[in-house]
Amino acid sequence: MARAKIKRGSTTVDMTAMCDVAFLLLTFFILAAKFKPSSAIEVTTPSSVSNKHAPQKDYFNVTINKNNQVFIDMDDGMKEDVLDELAKERNLTFSPADIKAFKQATFVGVPLSQLNQFTRLDADQLKKITLPGVPYDSTNNELQAWITAAVNANLGKKTNFLIKGDDAAKYPTFSAVIDAFKKNDIYKYNLITNAEDVPPGTELYKKNMEGKMSGGTK
Amino acid sequence: MAEMEVKSSGHKKGPGVKKSKKQSTRVDLTPMVDLGFLLITFFIFTTTMSQPTSMNLSMPKDTKNPDDNTKVKESGSLTLMLGKGNVIYYYFGNDPSKMQTTGYKAVRQIILDKKKSTPAEDLFLIIKPDKDATYKNAVDILDEMNIDDISRYAMVDPTPDEYDKIQQTEKSGGVQ
Numbered sequence: 286m287a288r289a290k291i292k293r294g295s296t297t298v299d300m301t302a303m304c305d306v307a308f309l310l311l312t313f314f315i316l317a318a319k320f321k322p323s324s325a326i327e328v329t330t331p332s333s334v335s336n337k338h339a340p341q342k343d344y345f346n347v348t349i350n351k352n353n354q355v356f357i358d359m360d361d362g363m364k365e366d367v368l369d370e371l372a373k374e375r376n377l378t379f380s381p382a383d384i385k386a387f388k389q390a391t392f393v394g395v396p397l398s399q400l401n402q403f404t405r406l407d408a409d410q411l412k413k414i415t416l417p418g419v420p421y422d423s424t425n426n427e428l429q430a431w432i433t434a435a436v437n438a439n440l441g442k443k444t445n446f447l448i449k450g451d452d453a454a455k456y457p458t459f460s461a462v463i464d465a466f467k468k469n470d471i472y473k474y475n476l477i478t479n480a481e482d483v484p485p486g487t488e489l490y491k492k493n494m495e496g497k498m499s500g501g502t503k
Numbered sequence: 504m505a506e507m508e509v510k511s512s513g514h515k516k517g518p519g520v521k522k523s524k525k526q527s528t529r530v531d532l533t534p535m536v537d538l539g540f541l542l543i544t545f546f547i548f549t550t551t552m553s554q555p556t557s558m559n560l561s562m563p564k565d566t567k568n569p570d571d572n573t574k575v576k577e578s579g580s581l582t583l584m585l586g587k588g589n590v591i592y593y594y595f596g597n598d599p600s601k602m603q604t605t606g607y608k609a610v611r612q613i614i615l616d617k618k619k620s621t622p623a624e625d626l627f628l629i630i631k632p633d634k635d636a637t638y639k640n641a642v643d644i645l646d647e648m649n650i651d652d653i654s655r656y657a658m659v660d661p662t663p664d665e666y667d668k669i670q671q672t673e674k675s676g677g678v679q
Contacts, residue, residue, distance in 0.1 A: 474559075479555065488651050
């Protein structure tokens with residue numbers, strides 16, 4: 286009886302399918318990645334050893350730039366309510382078009398009197414003009430009014446109050462921002478920072494190591 | 504690795520006819536897959552790394568009644584005043600005249616020495632950033648509290664006397 290010849294299988298695998306998958310994933314990630322919006326406000330944040338991620342939801346962010354100007358931005362979901370509260374508080378009226386423009390604006394960088402013109406500017410126009418920032422001095426503390434509006438708009442819900450300051454911003458500005466929060470009975474803030482490693486040999490480092498060790502054995 | 508699949512042809516040609524080798528059209532895709540996954544890994548890592556972190560800060564309520572203020576033992580207090588040009592002025596206890604100068608790197612040792620020599624319940628750090636301190640200075644020193652595991656500290660404005668003294672020191676030291 287003639288035996289069937291055993292065919293020697295090739296050891297090479299067809300890579301085409303794998304290649305397809307790899308590039309599909311690559312395309313997906315690139316397209317799905319949110320590009321960092323090129324902000325009109327340039328801020329270099331200081332670094333800290335904190336490893337908590339900054340909250341991305343229900344946030345109300347106060348940015349301080351290096352010229353000690355203050356800007357406000359907030360979660361899209363609460364914009365309309367905040368503007369509503371602000372209108373009540375300051376006896377202002379906003380038309381539906383104003384509200385729509387405000388919802389599309391990424392941040393607030395002008396006094397209330399110029400708000401409607403400001404929100405209608407697009408990204409390119411924003412880069413060309415110099416923004417005055419939100420006033421926070423004691424005679425016309427609009428920052429405080431914004432915070433009050435945010436608090437009232439979000440009653441009963443947790444709002445994360447973020448402060449994002451530039452390295453070169455002066456302390457008195459930071460202090461003024463804190464004061465504006467304090468006037469609204471808000472005492473807890475998240476300072477946006479860059480992550481930094483804990484220096485080895487320090488108390489916190491030892492504490493973290495102990496935590497890890499005991500966590501590992503238990 | 505390049506594949507050469509030459510099929511053993513079923514029918515044989517005459518003895519003098521040479522077999523013409525059929526070149527495979529397949530390309531080795533292994534390096535391309537490698538590259539693809541390398542890029543994926545790179546993108547995944549870079550996107551997650553850029554997420555900003557946040558440092559929690561809780562401030563106390565302003566009290567109008569002086570009796571409600573936190574009492575600090577003189578022996579356990581260390582006051583750090585943050586001045587212009589990344590300089591820290593510090594003094595122990597209640598005597599600003601013995602003010603000394605240090606920087607942001609060296610301050611850790613001073614804090615740790617104080618921590619070692621003082622009972623934990625008495626230790627209290629008072630941070631006084633003056634008008635010329637930057638936001639970075641304030642965050643750095645708060646971070647230092649975290650690093651050195653100091654749980655009792657407060658951030659207040661310097662008194663006018665202290666501010667004058669810092670100004671004088673800066674003038675004589677030529678700090679811009």
